[in-house]
Amino acid sequence: xxxxQEISKKYRKLEVLKDISLEFNEPGIIGILGPNGSGKTxxxxxxxxxxxxxNGTIRVNGIDISKDYNYRNEIAYLPQIATFxxxxxxxxxxxxxxxxxAVDSKYMELVSLFGLEQFLSEKLGNLSGGTRQKVNVVLSxxxxxxxxxxxxxxxxxxxxxxxxxxELIKSHRDMGKLxxxxxxxxxxxxxxxxxxxxxxxxxxxxxxxxxxxxxxxQQDSLERAIVNEIHGKDVVDLQx
Amino acid sequence: xxxxxGILTCLMISASVFGQIEVCSDCQFKTVPSAIExxxxxxxxxxxxxxxxxxxxxxxxxxxxxxxxxxVLDGEDKGYIVKILSDSVSFTGFDIRRVGISHTEDYAAxxxxxxxxxxxxxxxxxxxxxxxxxxKSSNVVVKDNIVKGRFSREFxxxxxxxxxxxxxxxxxxNDLSGLRDGIYFEFVDDSYVIANRSHHNTRYGLHxxxxxxxxYLDNYFYNNGAGVAVMFSKNIKMINNRFSHNxxxxxxxxxxxxxxxxxxKMNLFEKNTVAISVDGSSRIYYRNNDFIQNGxxxxxxxxxxxxxxxxxxxxxxxxxxxxxxxxNDNLFQGNFWSSYSxxxxxxxxxxDIPYRPVKLFSYVVNRTPETIVLLRSFFxxxxxxxxxxxxxxxxxxxxxxxxxMKKIKW
Amino acid sequence: xxxxxxxxxxxxxxxKDMIRxxxxxxxxxxxxxxxxxxxxxNNDLSSSVITIMNIIIILTPLIGTLFGVMFYYNSREFTELxxxxxxxxxxxxxxxxLGVSLSLSLSLVIGLGLPFLIFGLANSAEIFxxxxxxxxxxxxxxxxxxxxxxxxxxxxxxxKGFGYSVLLWLFFAVIYDGIFLSLLLIFENYPIDxxxxxxxMLNPIDLSRILVLIKLDISALMGYTGAVFQTxxxxxxxxxxxxxxxxxxxxxxxxxxxxxxxxxxx
Numbered sequence: 062x063x064x065x066q067e068i069s070k071k072y073r074k075l076e077v078l079k080d081i082s083l084e085f086n087e088p089g090i091i092g093i094l095g096p097n098g099s100g101k102t103x104x105x106x107x108x109x110x111x112x113x114x115x116n117g118t119i120r121v122n123g124i125d126i127s128k129d130y131n132y133r134n135e136i137a138y139l140p141q142i143a144t145f146x147x148x149x150x151x152x153x154x155x156x157x158x159x160x161x162x163a164v165d166s167k168y169m170e171l172v173s174l175f176g177l178e179q180f181l182s183e184k185l186g187n188l189s190g191g192t193r194q195k196v197n198v199v200l201s202x203x204x205x206x207x208x209x210x211x212x213x214x215x216x217x218x219x220x221x222x223x224x225x226x227x228e229l230i231k232s233h234r235d236m237g238k239l240x241x242x243x244x245x246x247x248x249x250x251x252x253x254x255x256x257x258x259x260x261x262x263x264x265x266x267x268x269x270x271x272x273x274x275x276x277x278x279q280q281d282s283l284e285r286a287i288v289n290e291i292h293g294k295d296v297v298d299l300q301x
Numbered sequence: 302x303x304x305x306x307g308i309l310t311c312l313m314i315s316a317s318v319f320g321q322i323e324v325c326s327d328c329q330f331k332t333v334p335s336a337i338e339x340x341x342x343x344x345x346x347x348x349x350x351x352x353x354x355x356x357x358x359x360x361x362x363x364x365x366x367x368x369x370x371x372x373v374l375d376g377e378d379k380g381y382i383v384k385i386l387s388d389s390v391s392f393t394g395f396d397i398r399r400v401g402i403s404h405t406e407d408y409a410a411x412x413x414x415x416x417x418x419x420x421x422x423x424x425x426x427x428x429x430x431x432x433x434x435x436x437k438s439s440n441v442v443v444k445d446n447i448v449k450g451r452f453s454r455e456f457x458x459x460x461x462x463x464x465x466x467x468x469x470x471x472x473x474x475n476d477l478s479g480l481r482d483g484i485y486f487e488f489v490d491d492s493y494v495i496a497n498r499s500h501h502n503t504r505y506g507l508h509x510x511x512x513x514x515x516x517y518l519d520n521y522f523y524n525n526g527a528g529v530a531v532m533f534s535k536n537i538k539m540i541n542n543r544f545s546h547n548x549x550x551x552x553x554x555x556x557x558x559x560x561x562x563x564x565x566k567m568n569l570f571e572k573n574t575v576a577i578s579v580d581g582s583s584r585i586y587y588r589n590n591d592f593i594q595n596g597x598x599x600x601x602x603x604x605x606x607x608x609x610x611x612x613x614x615x616x617x618x619x620x621x622x623x624x625x626x627x628x629n630d631n632l633f634q635g636n637f638w639s640s641y642s643x644x645x646x647x648x649x650x651x652x653d654i655p656y657r658p659v660k661l662f663s664y665v666v667n668r669t670p671e672t673i674v675l676l677r678s679f680f681x682x683x684x685x686x687x688x689x690x691x692x693x694x695x696x697x698x699x700x701x702x703x704x705x706m707k708k709i710k711w
Numbered sequence: 712x713x714x715x716x717x718x719x720x721x722x723x724x725x726x727k728d729m730i731r732x733x734x735x736x737x738x739x740x741x742x743x744x745x746x747x748x749x750x751x752x753n754n755d756l757s758s759s760v761i762t763i764m765n766i767i768i769i770l771t772p773l774i775g776t777l778f779g780v781m782f783y784y785n786s787r788e789f790t791e792l793x794x795x796x797x798x799x800x801x802x803x804x805x806x807x808x809l810g811v812s813l814s815l816s817l818s819l820v821i822g823l824g825l826p827f828l829i830f831g832l833a834n835s836a837e838i839f840x841x842x843x844x845x846x847x848x849x850x851x852x853x854x855x856x857x858x859x860x861x862x863x864x865x866x867x868x869x870x871k872g873f874g875y876s877v878l879l880w881l882f883f884a885v886i887y888d889g890i891f892l893s894l895l896l897i898f899e900n901y902p903i904d905x906x907x908x909x910x911x912m913l914n915p916i917d918l919s920r921i922l923v924l925i926k927l928d929i930s931a932l933m934g935y936t937g938a939v940f941q942t943x944x945x946x947x948x949x950x951x952x953x954x955x956x957x958x959x960x961x962x963x964x965x966x967x968x969x970x971x972x973x974x975x976x977x
Contacts, residue, residue: 070976072976106976106977109794109795110794110795111791111794111795111976111977112976112977113974113976130797130798130799131797132797133795133796133797133798134797136795138792138795138796140788140791140792140795142788143788144785144786144787144788144789145788145789146724146725146728146786146789147728147732147785148727148728148729148731148732149724149727149728149731153724153727157720157724158796160717160720161717161720161793161796161797161798162796162797184731200792210795548929548930548933549933549934550933550934550935550941552933552934572929572930573930574930574931574933574934575934594927594930595930595931596928596930596931596932596933596934597931597934616758617758617761617927619928619930619931620931639758640758665892665896668896668899669895669896669899669903670934670935670937671895671899671903671904671906671907671935671937671940672892672895672896672907673931673932673934673935674907674908674910674911674917674921674924675888675891675892675895675917676920676924676928676931676932677761677764677765677920677923677924677928678888678917678920679765679768679769679884679885679888680885680888680889680892681888681892682765683885
């Protein structure tokens with residue numbers, strides 16, 4: 062589904078991505094992990110075509126993404142920060158996305174799942190941060206697409222909504238989607254991820270199945286397993 | 302009734318005393334000169350419709366020459382058409398074409414010399430070099446003629462109505478265009494110029510030189526090199542004229558040069574490059590004039606003393622007043638200035654702070670004319686403002702300390 | 712065509728977002744108030760046209776600049792979300808740019824048009840000047856909205872983007888003419904008429920001013936001897952060339968903005 066070949070990216074002198082190659086061919090949930098500034102968000106943004114890599118190519122379903130923007134029909138995106146045009150209502154915002162791309166006809170179920178019906182006519186500028194994040198979630202999950210990219214999906218959500226979101230993510234995996242997500246919360250990775258990719262200073266230092274990782278390092282906790290694995294590769298200065 | 306009969310008898314007597322001679326292709330007289338030849342003094346020569354080739358026809362007796370249904374006198378470019386050398390000649394109702402052109406002689410369609418009490422009216426002159434040129438002739442009336450020049454350059458065109466050393470002339474209701482000067486007066490005193498239209502002339506619509514005690518009223522001057530020039534003259538009254546669209550590099554609505562004791566009242570100056578350019582002229586009273594959308598309303602150069610500008614309207618001119626010196630001996634009072642931005646708290650109809658009509662930028666433009674492209678720029682407004690607050694380059698007593706808040710009506 | 716449909720969509724939402732903002736209402740009210748006060752105070756349309764010109768050529772660029780910058784930085788995150796959608800970047804930025812500049816133009820047209828209509832502009836000889844003034848205001852709005860959005864696109868730092876944009880406005884509105892005047896005075900002994908026209912063409916505010924000058928101050932402009940000026944201002948060349956240049960000033964910033972949006976990372 063997604064094939065990343067030797068991409069690298071520099072912001073002035075800062076190398077954000079170094080020679081990363083990755084392929085995701087099977088449905089499943091991939092946790093993209095790494096410390097702050099390790100290039101997780103940048104990596105996701107290159108797949109979305111928001112960040113243009115200096116070198117390398119990315120193919121989605123075999124098509125080079127630098128050639129045709131229509132591949133984004135197959136990718137839904139949940140950005141980290143949810144800010145929207147202040148003077149539009151929730152309904153109008155949903156309509157924008159609905160007019161831009163193919164959307165699940167049952168998206169109103171998602172709206173009610175997060176209890177947003179009462180806010181439909183409310184201006185986005187008047188919503189609280191948590192409610193805006195729920196709108197954000199609905200916006201991405203309503204898209205009809207094979208691939209979901211979630212950047213810190215649970216930030217700003219209350220516990221109940223977090224649980225609902227996790228269930229939602231699982232159900233979308235069960236629909237056969239590829240889901241790439243970044244998070245700092247290991248619990249989510251532990252609970253959801255089938256596979257993890259670990260980035261450090263712009264390099265991919267580890268990729269593997271969660272179960273394999275736990276087995277090979279003999280650790281129950283994923284956190285420890287990761288630390289172990291990375292240390293085993295002689296990497297210092299590790300902070301999670 | 303008896304009175305009416307009296308007038309009728311008088312007319313019949315006069316008709317029998319003064320004869321009438323007709324000219325036409327079937328008449329006894331087929332040419333105008335032959336008819337004049339046979340006419341007695343004070344006879345009427347009536348010329349019927351037709352084309353009559355004529356040049357250098359000399360009239361030496363008092364006579365009335367009248368065209369009926371606009372006969373055409375064709376000069377065939379050979380020189381003068383009519384020369385009047387006698388008093389009391391009346392010349393009316395002709396179309397005149399093809400006056401000769403020469404660089405050594407000032408050919409005119411109608412010329413007079415030492416001939417008083419003339420009446421020249423209702424003639425249409427086309428393609429003339431000079432139109433009507435009267436010399437040393439007094440008590441003349443030039444009325445309702447149309448004079449068209451060749452619409453060519455200044456040096457090969459002459460003047461429409463040209464008076465030299467005349468007195469008590471009355472020039473009224475004429476239409477003059479395509480000439481050098483529409484009307485030209487040199488050494489002409491005690492005369493009137495009334496309700497003429499003078500336009501599209503290469504030099505001036507009306508031009509006074511060394512002429513005194515004249516009035517011009519109700520005239521309309523437009524699209525001339527300059528509207529009116531008054532030079533080296535005294536006691537000229539200029540009332541209720543309209544000066545418009547006199548555009549060009551050295552173009553004025555009205556040019557005053559070395560004149561004294563003039564009155565300029567109730568005129569309208571609109572869309573002229575310079576409405577009035579004043580050079581060395583003193584004791585002139587400007588009152589109740591409208592200056593609308595001119596480049597410069599008043600441009601003062603050279604020493605001008607004791608002039609008064611009162612109760613005029615200055616509306617939307619690029620520059621209201623421009624001066625080339627720091628001295629001012631002229632009075633500006635009670636005018637309406639559309640760019641005045643003061644207030645009238647005591648509500649007496651006069652602005653509470655004085656208006657300074659001279660902008661610093663007008664000095665800049667005088668010095669470097671290309672800077673005109675910066676007119677009305679915000680930056681220019683700033684430097685004008687600072688000059689207004691503390692005058693450095695402009696005469697600091699040049700101001701209207703009683704600017705009107707409303708357009709002045711009269 | 713699908714892509715224009717999408718641009719229309721972006722335009723629609725940006726336009727809606729703009730016209731519901733309170734600042735644009737304030738902007739509209741300002742023009743309404745200005746129009747009524749001017750007409751009420753002197754009741755003379757032609758001098759009002761001059762005052763309004765002075766305000767328009769300074770204010771519309773400033774407002775275009777401020778709203779362009781504010782819109783860009785306020786909607787940056789949402790723009791990022793849009794960029795991740797199946798739509799060309801150029802359509803997004805064109806749509807937003809049109810939304811901002813057209814909503815500002817609308818305020819101008821309604822705010823000034825209404826008072827003038829009520830005071831009987833239709834019967835006035837000034838109607839042509841007035842319509843031209845509105846068009847100039849719109850052109851400047853488009854130009855400076857484009858410029859400021861372009862600058863914002865190139866500066867992810869909000870403070871910098873804001874600073875540069877306002878500086879650019881200040882430059883075109885005031886500083887440029889100061890430099891211009893100094894150059895003309897320094898080189899006054901050289902033939903500078905062509906140079907002075909060229910300089911006027913290179914600043915959209917000066918250009919707009921020239922267009923108004925040709926209508927209102929032609930009497931003064933014709934006073935200069937140079938043949939270049941005579942042809943430029945005396946014939947229709949002045950209006951045609953300035954019009955074309957203003958059109959270029961209207962479109963080029965938007966084009967540059969769209970162009971740099973294609974190569975930028977979000």
